[in-house]
Amino acid sequence: MNRDDLFVEVLIVGAGPTGLALGIDLARRRVDALVVERAEELFPGSRGKGIQPRTMEVFDDLGVLDAIRAAGGSYPVGMIWQDGKRMGEHQMFDPAEVTEDSPYGEPWMVPQWRTQEVLYARLEELGGKVAFGREATGIAQDEDGVSVGFADGGSIRARYVVAADGGRSAVRRALGIGMTGETVDPSPMLVADVRITGLDRDNWHLFPPRGEGEGFLAVCPLAGTEDFQVAARFAEGTSVDISLSGVRRVVGARSHLAPEDVTEVRWASNFMPRAALADRFRDGRVFLAGDAAHVHSPAGGQGLNTSVQDAYNLGWKLGAVLRDGAGGALLDTYEEERRPVAAGVLGLSTGVHRGEVRRGDATRQLGLGYRESSLTVETREVVAAAVRAGDRAPDGVVGGVRLFDAFRGPHWTVVAVGVGVPGVPGAVRVVRGEAQESYGCGVFVVRPDGYVGWAGDQVAGLRDYLVRFGLR
The missing domain is CATH 3.40.30.120 (Glutaredoxin)
Known part of the structure; x- marks a missing residue:
């Protein structure tokens, strides 16, 4: 590994919602932290679009709630279609009341790319930085710190490193930390941000399968944008085409819309829904957070929210050790507290995906806590x-x-x-x-x-x- 060309107290690998939220929390604690991101820009897609009530409370504390509210909107009511006709509404979430002790009742829709823009702006406002185009390729640690090498030949030395670099985390792999999990659904999925004509923006449009072997199609207007998110399920073994022609084909085949009604694909991805949990969340001076530690089915909107709350848990503990003189053993409680929560939420999101659990009180995440923690x-x-x-x-x-x-x-x-x-x-x-x-x-x-x-x-x-x- 080359010589270290920079020293920081905390190096955060990955500028997704997890890394940015942690960067904000450390910046307001005056901890010298740097976020590095392999890509040249922030993630461009809508993937995690649901902000749960507990995360709204976290965003209130981090100083981004007003911007998050302005960037999104409430979820529309589902509308079921059949043969070009509206067949009736479908409530996507169990109703929840706003109360004095819980001021945010329903999830708030914000496309992930907009959430990240809001978090990035707040990080910069607090003096934090993101170094784009820096791909972590190697890691070595000793008693005093961690050295991370990059594809450009440089390296950074830090007292602590947080891997927030997603489900395929390069840091986790370099540490040899395994993930234990399962395929939630063997059927591949398509998700895409598109411009589309012929549908109103007042409903989340649902097109159930019309025949054997055909999967569902859902078209959701993305609050705060002109885009729709298209989600489609395919038969096991299908090769999913995420090009403009591929998205047009599935929309035309499964709805009353013409293929050309899809005028633009702004971002698209295909994936196999799975659930997995890292075998441990800490290796010496390195911590795993967000998708690097736990991978969820997108059903129920749990992944991004659990990830942000990882950052929220770890941020104050790093601050206490680095700034307040708390003992280093405090950092052991990050895994102690967050890994059981992540395991429970993984089961919840899998249950929602399989239709076994409703989107309701549990998915709002207000009931999560740490009664069994050694800090309690x-x-x-x-x-x-x-x-x-x-x-x-x-x-x-x-x-x-x-x-x-x-x-x-x-x-x-x-x-x-x-x-x-x-x-x-x-x-x-x-x-x-x-x-x-x-x-x-x-x-x-x-x-x-x-x-x-x-x-x-x-x-x-x-x-x-x-x-x-x-x-x-």
Whole structure:
């Protein structure tokens, strides 16, 4: 490997949603990080288009929610077609209400390329950078750091490396970390961003198979754009043609539209739906995140969201070690917490793909948490409130303060409800008030990623808990 031509504290390989979200989180923590991307530009397609409510909360904290809202829109109602006639509506998601503790009820549609543009703009706003056209080809690590070599002959030295370079991760392969998984569906899929005429943009248009051996066709207007996303399933063993003529052929054959109604293919891909989980998420100073760690069926919109939340979990821990003096053992909890979540979500997305699970409460990801984590401390013998240590910290109002406003930023927060709290470290924000519906009474330490780490009826043990993370 050539000499190191640059040093950074954290090198992030891959400028997808995972890498960009992690770059944002580290930039706001003033960690010297660099994102490198093999391609010459951001990913151009719509692939992951659903932003789940939990990820909306994450984006609120990262400072991109307004831009995400402006870039997309709500999902349209499904419309089933047969022989050129509308046969009726199909609800794609179970309904959900917006409540005080959960301000985002339904998933928000944003094509992946637009999500990445929003994240990239925020990263640059915070002073972060992406180096495009840098393909990682080799990796070596020692006690002090990691050296990553690139196809252009250069190399970068970092204290830590995060592989966010997708399902075919070059970093994961270089480390020899295997993935265990299964084929979710042996039938290949086509997904393409197209310009199309003859369909309204008020519905997600669904064309069920009309005969033996024919797969479904779905044409969804992509919110915030003039494009539609075409998705089609083919018989096992079919060679899928992703050219303009190939997309026109399948649209013409499976719908009432003429092939020439597809006027342009802006991006297209074919794939075999599969689910796979990396055997481990950490190798020394190198971490796997996003698709490099877990590969999902696109059904249910879980992959991108789980990936962003990997970054959200890892970012504050790297910041605590590199900036706050927390012990390096904190980084072990990234795999401890995220790998079980990823395994569970993989099963969920596979169930949605196979029609065994509805798109509803589980797919919104608000119920995911870390109750079994070694970072979670529940000191109450009797828990009257709905919130336990390890759970996502709900929104609400305490002492006239909206909690999500208090949580926003890279800090820790103590929510004291009906209990007095003496002095805490200056880096910790304290919100005080009387009994609140979601929290009841008690003291709740909310981690930087919005989960309750410690909960108690009184403050005994509170300061000792905070010291674990370099908060004195």
